[in-house]
Amino acid sequence: MTENAFRARDIGLRAQKKILSRMTNKNVVKVFIDDNSASLLDNLYKLAKIHSGNKKEAEKLVKNIIKVIIKLGVLYRNEQFSQEELQAADKFWNKFQLAQMAVISFYEVDFSYDRPYLMNAFNESHQALRFIVQKHLTEKSLSRIDWVFAFFNNAKFLDGLFKKDSEYSETLSKLVADMHKAMDSGDL
Numbered sequence: 001m002t003e004n005a006f007r008a009r010d011i012g013l014r015a016q017k018k019i020l021s022r023m024t025n026k027n028v029v030k031v032f033i034d035d036n037s038a039s040l041l042d043n044l045y046k047l048a049k050i051h052s053g054n055k056k057e058a059e060k061l062v063k064n065i066i067k068v069i070i071k072l073g074v075l076y077r078n079e080q081f082s083q084e085e086l087q088a089a090d091k092f093w094n095k096f097q098l099a100q101m102a103v104i105s106f107y108e109v110d111f112s113y114d115r116p117y118l119m120n121a122f123n124e125s126h127q128a129l130r131f132i133v134q135k136h137l138t139e140k141s142l143s144r145i146d147w148v149f150a151f152f153n154n155a156k157f158l159d160g161l162f163k164k165d166s167e168y169s170e171t172l173s174k175l176v177a178d179m180h181k182a183m184d185s186g187d188l
Contacts, residue, residue, distance in 0.1 A: 036181050044062060045059065046171045047161070047171050067141070068144055068145055088132045095128060115158050119153050122153040123149075126145070126146070129149075130145060
């Protein structure tokens, strides 16, 4: 058979990605996302809603995150990533973990907030993630990734998030607790 021959595995992978891109039902998503991750995403939704004042934008943010996470999982489980992409995935994971730990630290330690550091960590995570998936996802999925990172890498949002006694404080407290649980369990 030639390189361009029909392969059921390729068709199956495309079908999975297509089905997952259409998922919005919370019950279906629960199959793929554990309770702690769901709580974390719910708190991200609340932060986004407070920041944007727009329920639809906050929902879009969380839906985009879920879609990207699930598609990454499908690609990984089906061994679609090259060795170079897997190395970039390690880089992404390290940069993303540094960003997570910075968020926790900035919340827990007064006067430690460093916007340039956090924005740089988000930018580096964003670029690494795009490199990993650029050959595997559609332009629409790539634009979802860009949109999510642009939302979180917004200076006004970040400054408000870490301002003393901000409107985000209660929700950020819950989010940080979820992040601690996820990191302790190895899920984040």
